[in-house]
Amino acid sequence: MLKPTKLKTAIALVGMLLLTGCGKADFGAAAGARPVVGLSEDLDSAPEGAEPDEPTFRSAADATVPDQLIVQVQPGARVVLAADDGPKTIREFEMGHRYQVVQIPRGMTREAAIAKLSRRAGVRMVVPNRIYSTTLTPSDSMFSQQWALTKTNAKAAWDKGISTSGVTVAVLDTGVDYNHPELKGRVIKGPDLADKDADPMDVHGHGTHVAGVIGAAGNNNEGIAGVAWNCKILAIKVLSNGGHGTTDAVMEGIKYAADHGAKIINMSLGTSDPSIDPVLHVAMEYAYKKGVLIVAAAGNDRSLVGSPANDPYAIAVSSTSNFWKFEWLSMFSNRGDKVEVAAPGGGIWSLMPSQGAKMGRMYGKLSGTSMAAPFVSGEAALIIAKYPNWTVEQVRNRIRSAVDDKGTSGKDSLYGYGRVNLGKALD
Secondary structure (H helix, E strand, O other): OOOHHHHHHHHHHHHHHHHOOOOHHHHHHHHOOOOOHHHOOEEOOOOOOOOOOOOOOOOOOOOEEEEEEEEEEOOOOOOOOOOOOOOEEEEEEEEOEEEEEEEOOOOOOHHHHHHHHHOOOOEEEEEEEEEEEOOOOOOOOOHHHOHHHHHOOHHHHHOOOOOOOOOEEEEEEOOOOOOOOOOOOOEEEEEEOOOOEOOOOOOOOHHHHHHHHHHOOOOOOOOOOOOOOOOEEEEEEOOOOOOEEEHHHHHHHHHHHHHOOOOEEEEOOEOOOOOOOHHHHHHHHHHHHOOOEEEEEOOOOOOEOOOOOOOOOEEEEEEEEEEOOEEEEOOOOOEOOOEEEEEEOOOEEEEOOOOOOOOOOOEEEEOOHHHHHHHHHHHHHHHHHHOOOOOHHHHHHHHHHOEEOOOOOOOEOOOEOOEEOHHHHOO
């Protein structure tokens, strides 16, 4: 939908074309798009000639682990589940309360297991274990292909000369290639909570791509530039090499990030379930109280925002795509009143693992709200570097206000408050 000012401009241009004798056929050829609508940068769908607007990853079809539950135990209580008593404890961890991941025995339904566990003394909550899956002009050689940095006014932000070297951004994902030349020396190795080891190396590609959008080295005569060139990346692997992980792994990842100096947590992952995950809510509240900003991808199902982006402690980021001068909400992007801001997510160039990548080379182009969220995380790193004493809410409010309004005037269900503008964020 055209805004009033843009509609007036479009009408004026059409009038000028008609007055100069340009007929309909000539107008179509000159504009390369539909009449009037083609003159606006705000579109409801891709213009003719744009690349196919499809996400690289979608949420897992099965939203939960079929034979697992998560039990929250009251403080001071300890629920011991014996092997001969039905559900069996397979993991335990602490976060204010004790949490137990339990296995439902063969022959017992999930409903029966939930009912059995809920009756035990000391049990506060029993929920399914959800499955989460993969959602100055720099001299970098591929900078000209990074349309998103131009559209979001990144140069104006970089011209402020703000260093993000003191800001740590946690990437909860498929891991990060900590040997990549554009990240080397700035990646802090966190745990691999998906494979239960100490090496968060990424052989999938998604996490490295996300980390590159946030903080690939800039102005170094090669490759691409990230939003926050010299920030630190805390790599926490919560998704397997296949791109899937569980509630308990993501929860532990959030706690680890909050306990190890991260100021921002990026979660380019999600489920198609539009309900808030009560277990992750506890973890995100924990992080928030420790002064950590959480940014999450809205999802790629063209429906309502799923968990964890739908949580009140998270900034839900929708995706925009681009062709020539046109920008529109990516067709795959989730939407709804949970969307807080939009950022570029269609056809984004970033890093790929230097070795063993299933997706190929050192650099690659992916699409999804998974690519949009790290733009906001990088923006947050720049804001925090400039205003180190700001609270989480102050940073969040700046992100909301430093936008280019898109779609209908004011906050809407597609772009939220608008598409982020890095230059405005640092004014």
